[in-house]
Amino acid sequence: MTDASMPTATGTPERKVKSLTEIDARTAKRNAAEKRFKLYGMAAVVTGLLFLVMLVTAILTNGLPAFKRAVVEVEFTLTQDQFDAAESKLLKTAEYNTLFITALSETLRERGIDREFDAAAVDRLLGSVGGTIRAFYRENPDQIDQPVAFELAASSRVDRYLKGTFGRDDVTEEGNRFFINADFDLVDDMRDAGLIRSAFNWVFLTGVDTGVDNPGGAGIGASVLGSFLMMFVVLILALPIGVAASIYLEEFAPKNRFTDLIEVNISNLAAVPSIVFGILGLAVFIQFMHLPQSAPLVGGLVLTLMTLPTIIISTRASLKAVPPSIRGAALGIGASKMQTVFHHVLPLAMPGILTGTIIGLAQALGETAPLLLIGMVGFVARYPDSFVGGLEGPNSAMPAQIYNWAARSDAVFTEKAWGGIIVLLVFLLAMNLVAILLRRKFERRW
Amino acid sequence: MYDAPQVTKQETAVTDVKIQASDVQVYYGGNHAIKDVSVAIDDKTVTAFIGPSGCGKSTFLRCLNRMNDTIDICRVTGDIRIDGEDIYDKRVDPVQLRAKVGMVFQKPNPFPKSIYDNIAYGPRIHGMARNKAELDEIVEKALRRGAIWDEVKDRLDAPGTGLSGGQQQRLCIARAVATEPEVLLMDEPCSALDPIATAQVEELIDELRQNYAVVIVTHSMQQAARVSQKTAFFHLGNLVEYDDTSKIFTNPEDSRTESYITGRIG
Numbered sequence: 164m165t166d167a168s169m170p171t172a173t174g175t176p177e178r179k180v181k182s183l184t185e186i187d188a189r190t191a192k193r194n195a196a197e198k199r200f201k202l203y204g205m206a207a208v209v210t211g212l213l214f215l216v217m218l219v220t221a222i223l224t225n226g227l228p229a230f231k232r233a234v235v236e237v238e239f240t241l242t243q244d245q246f247d248a249a250e251s252k253l254l255k256t257a258e259y260n261t262l263f264i265t266a267l268s269e270t271l272r273e274r275g276i277d278r279e280f281d282a283a284a285v286d287r288l289l290g291s292v293g294g295t296i297r298a299f300y301r302e303n304p305d306q307i308d309q310p311v312a313f314e315l316a317a318s319s320r321v322d323r324y325l326k327g328t329f330g331r332d333d334v335t336e337e338g339n340r341f342f343i344n345a346d347f348d349l350v351d352d353m354r355d356a357g358l359i360r361s362a363f364n365w366v367f368l369t370g371v372d373t374g375v376d377n378p379g380g381a382g383i384g385a386s387v388l389g390s391f392l393m394m395f396v397v398l399i400l401a402l403p404i405g406v407a408a409s410i411y412l413e414e415f416a417p418k419n420r421f422t423d424l425i426e427v428n429i430s431n432l433a434a435v436p437s438i439v440f441g442i443l444g445l446a447v448f449i450q451f452m453h454l455p456q457s458a459p460l461v462g463g464l465v466l467t468l469m470t471l472p473t474i475i476i477s478t479r480a481s482l483k484a485v486p487p488s489i490r491g492a493a494l495g496i497g498a499s500k501m502q503t504v505f506h507h508v509l510p511l512a513m514p515g516i517l518t519g520t521i522i523g524l525a526q527a528l529g530e531t532a533p534l535l536l537i538g539m540v541g542f543v544a545r546y547p548d549s550f551v552g553g554l555e556g557p558n559s560a561m562p563a564q565i566y567n568w569a570a571r572s573d574a575v576f577t578e579k580a581w582g583g584i585i586v587l588l589v590f591l592l593a594m595n596l597v598a599i600l601l602r603r604k605f606e607r608r609w
Numbered sequence: 610m611y612d613a614p615q616v617t618k619q620e621t622a623v624t625d626v627k628i629q630a631s632d633v634q635v636y637y638g639g640n641h642a643i644k645d646v647s648v649a650i651d652d653k654t655v656t657a658f659i660g661p662s663g664c665g666k667s668t669f670l671r672c673l674n675r676m677n678d679t680i681d682i683c684r685v686t687g688d689i690r691i692d693g694e695d696i697y698d699k700r701v702d703p704v705q706l707r708a709k710v711g712m713v714f715q716k717p718n719p720f721p722k723s724i725y726d727n728i729a730y731g732p733r734i735h736g737m738a739r740n741k742a743e744l745d746e747i748v749e750k751a752l753r754r755g756a757i758w759d760e761v762k763d764r765l766d767a768p769g770t771g772l773s774g775g776q777q778q779r780l781c782i783a784r785a786v787a788t789e790p791e792v793l794l795m796d797e798p799c800s801a802l803d804p805i806a807t808a809q810v811e812e813l814i815d816e817l818r819q820n821y822a823v824v825i826v827t828h829s830m831q832q833a834a835r836v837s838q839k840t841a842f843f844h845l846g847n848l849v850e851y852d853d854t855s856k857i858f859t860n861p862e863d864s865r866t867e868s869y870i871t872g873r874i875g
Contacts, residue, residue: 418681488718492781494679496731496788497708506730507720 222584229582232364232379233317233325235289235353239266240310241300249297260285260293263313267358274356280349287346289315290377316366317359318342319379319575321350325359328574367582371544372564378575381568383583385543389459389558390528390590396463396554397470397527402520404467405474412475413482414504433472440469441533449537457538457557465537466527473526477519481512514605521598525591531562539563561587627652627792627822628673633687635668635677642668646687646848648841652791655814655823657837657854659830661869664843666826670794673824674710675703691792708735711785715797717777719769719784724761727769727780728752731788747787755783756813775806782813786821793817795825799832811836830870834858842866 181187186194241262249258260282267285271278285292292315300307320342323329334342353359370382416422444465448454454461485508493503509516534540540563547553559567561583568580628650635643643665650656658666668677675696677683689696696706708731719727728748731737738744748765752758757779761772769780778798785793795814799807814836817823827833833840834854841851842863850857850866861867 486718488714488716489720490679491676491712491714492718492720492784493730494676495674495707495712495714496734496784497704497706498730498734499704502734506734511721 222581222588225578226581226583226585228326228328229367229578229585230364231326231361232366233322233359234314234362235317235359236312236314237263237267237270237358238310238312239263239296241296241307243307246300246304246307256291256293256297257282258293259296260291263292263296270358271352271356276352276356278349278352280345284343284346284349287340287342288318288321288349290318314362316379319377319573320346321359322379323575323578324350325354325361328578367579368586371546372542372559372567373544374542375571375573378571378573378579381576381579383561383564383579383586385546386559386561386564386583387586387590388546388553389462389539389543390560390562392459392553392558393463393466393560394524394528396460397466397524398520400463400467401470401474401523405471405520406478406516408471409475409478409482410504410509413479414508415500429472429475433476436532437469437530438532438536440465441536443468444533445536455555455557457541457559458555459539459558459560460554461537462534462539462560463554465533466530469530469533470523470527473523474516474520477522478512478516481515481519482508484515485511514602517601517605518598521594521601525594528590528594529562529587531560531566534560534563535566540567542567561590625652626650627691628824629688629690629693630669630672631688633669633672633685633689635665635672635686636684637668637680638682642846643672644846646843648848648851650792650822650824651839652822653818653820654839655818655825655837656839656841657833658824658826658841658843659828659833659869660843660849662828665846666841666843667796669843670796670824670826673792673794674707674712676707676712678703708788709790710792710794711788711790713778713782713785713793713795713798716801717774717781719772719777719780721768721770723766724752724769724772724780725765728784728787731784735788737788751783751787752780754786754817755779756809756816757783773806775802775809778802778806778810779813782810782817786817791821793821793823795823797826797828800828807832830858842869844869 239262245262249255249262252258264280264282264285268278268280295315296313299311299313317325318341320329324347331344331347334344334347336344338344338346350359366380367382368387369384370380371385373381412422412425444461448461448464449456454464489507489511490503493507494500498506538557539559541557541559543557543559543564547556547558565580565583565587568576568583571577626649628648630649631647633643633646634641646665646669658670660666671677672685672689673691673696677685685697691706691710695701720730722730725748728751729738729744732744732747738747749758749762752761757776760776761767761780769777772780778801782793782795782798798814799810802810811832814823814825818838825833825836837854839851840854840857842849842857842861842865844865850861850863852862857866858870861870
């Protein structure tokens with residue numbers, strides 16, 4: 164044990180007495196190496212955090228404006244005579260338009276601003292105001308003769324001008340059908356008069372996709388629904404199939420070459436690029452089984468295939484983590500294999516299984532590539548009319564919608580794409596939170 | 610003359626053979642773990658299996674309730690009879706066998722459930738109680754037999770895993786007796802316990818002898834000497850010697866037994 168310090172035959176032991184406060188060269192070198200390693204580690208963490216901060220900042224600065232929209236608030240009173248007169252005209256909405264223009268210029272004049280503008284300008288800035296007003300009074304005739312504060316969504320150009328992403332330099336002298344130079348002055352006036360304010364953009368959350376004519380009205384609602392329908396399909400298929408497969412493989416299957424092969428293949432499946440699952444879905448579900456194209460049902464089936472390996476791997480891991488002594492205890496008092504698994508092993512593995520499932524679902528929620536191949540990137544301008552119709556009918560999904568918007572030329576859609584990323588991230592964070600809460604709730608010690 | 614057979618009958622009733630094993634071989638893959646073991650285990654007796662680590666005593670114990678079935682590569686041949694019935698018969702369901710042959714493990718392994726549910730689980734799955742009152746009765750009886758009733762009667766809803774090691778092991782014994790087994794197998798039940806808990810469990814084993822055939826695997830020769838009436842010494846997969854405990858520890862026939870109990874091998 165202490166051979167090195169034993170006296171040798173040739174001489175007396177040479178043991179130098181060293182003070183503990185004196186650090187020798189070897190120790191100093193070792194300590195320096197340790198300090199260096201700590202620094203590298205810290206640098207790595209800081210770099211990672213920096214990228215995260217940059218990412219979050221970029222997403223928030225670009226995406227948050229999508230949740231706000233400019234609205235023009237004008238108080239407007241319609242008399243019964245005006246209503247009757249307008250309703251008797253041939254071009255009814257035009258009549259309301261004229262009434263609104265009068266009201267708007269009066270309001271502006273009251274606040275000390277005198278400006279001439281025509282119906283075309285109102286149409287460019289606020290869309291078809293006349294139609295909106297007429298629809299309101301036809302539905303609420305009791306509001307006639309009463310002052311009503313109309314909140315009208317400003318066009319996307321106005322919105323972007325006020326958000327600072329669109330300016331006078333972006334418009335040529337004569338302008339185009341969406342915006343002319345003089346419109347900036349009118350917007351400035353309305354802002355100075357306090358008629359324009361920023362409101363929460365509910366349409367973005369609840370709306371459907373729109374064309375280039377109305378980029379401001381585009382919303383992510385329909386594709387959120389599409390994503391949820393897909394997640395529903397994934398959950399009801401992948402969870403039972405995945406858990407059943409894992410329980411069989413882990414607890415019942417004989418350990419032989421065949422089950423080894425299955426195991427290796429499941430691990431490999433987890434690493435298959437998602438686009439491959441997409442082309443598989445296209446070939447099998449659409450071309451061979453003739454399921455409808457672009458449908459959340461097919462999207463859900465494809466994502467189920469993708470999610471299954473994740474669920475199986477995490478379920479098997481959590482089944483493995485249940486101590487064998489619990490199985491022995493149950494078997495030892497005469498529980499059958501199945502009773503052992505379902506009464507004792509599965510409840511203990513449940514937090515892990517649920518966590519794995521939710522992580523798998525979250526992965527599937529953010530998946531875009533397979534959806535491109537089964538056609539879930541189309542233009543979806545309406546909500547489905549029923550649950551089954553929603554599963555079978557064409558729809559999009561959040562990431563596909565984001566991809567779609569990001570590819571369009573109008574800068575409003577770019578803003579929507581960033582906003583869509585925020586919505587997607589909120590859902591992913593919520594799912595992860597649920598996973599954490601479930602794990603906390605069901606965690607048991609043994 | 611006429612009375613004589615009756616006397617003999619009474620004697621056999623006292624030392625009834627509960628388990629008769631003949632020529633048992635166990636293979637783990639290519640490894641021959643148990644070689645030609647034949648042993649007759651008496652009812653209402655504590656039988657101790659002693660021997661150095663890896664000698665096969667635990668493996669043999671696990672043959673008696675077919676726990677080895679759960680290990681894929683394990684193969685058992687030979688003949689093991691409980692009350693004259695071959696337990697490796699194709700018609701025997703190991704689940705039913707294990708209800709009859711209870712087992713207590715080396716490490717206390719209560720279920721992560723309440724104390725009550727730990728005990729009630731076996732009776733529930735075997736349908737031993739028709740209603741809650743009967744189940745309550747079974748649980749109390751089992752806990753009393755496990756000599757732990759007084760310590761836990763006020764907290765039956767508390768988790769079984771929250772008890773101390775010794776209490777957990779007595780809970781596991783109570784759980785094993787709750788299913789009314791006829792044989793109780795104990796695989797080093799005291800190896801994870803401190804001396805006081807060990808003494809309590811040993812005392813309990815002695816009481817259990819009134820009702821069951823108890824087979825205990827132990828590393829402690831003192832424990833074997835204290836609790837058992839019969840002792841079997843295993844070495845390298847062979848049953849070297851099997852006799853009354855007093856004889857094994859005072860006058861062993863085989864030199865290997867003597868070496869082991871005097872601490873020269875092991």
